[in-house]
């Protein structure tokens with residue numbers, strides 16, 4: 179199946195906070211491009227940590243793997259809104275567009291990839307490696323061959 183699927187690079191520990199934690203709001207300076215609303219995207223962890231110096235321990239994520247330079251998860255890019263008082267709890271910062279995520283699916287194996295700004299299109303090899311894993315996860319037990 180051919181799909182246009184794009185990726186969003188997020189710095190650690192926030193990529194892990196999406197993949198393994200409760201973060202469902204990405205703070206961005208622009209709204210989601212209209213065509214990307216409601217689509218599945220890949221959550222990619224940047225090589226560099228977030229400039230804020232926030233650590234996984236600060237986010238109750240001591241056990242998070244802190245993988246860098248790899249696709250960690252798939253998620254649905256749900257919607258976006260401008261920050262409003264308390265709208266996204268502790269994950270939403272004032273003064274940003276909040277990109278909300280749902281149906282986060284962590285990949286069993288992180289897929290190494292280089293990141294980019296904005297929503298970017300992963301190379302075919304990365305997409306294949308991700309989609310193979312997602313299809314494996316989605317395989318309905320009912321259609322499996324019984325022995």
Ligand SMILES: [Zn+2]
Nearest residue numbers: 265266270276
């Ligand atoms: Zn919000």
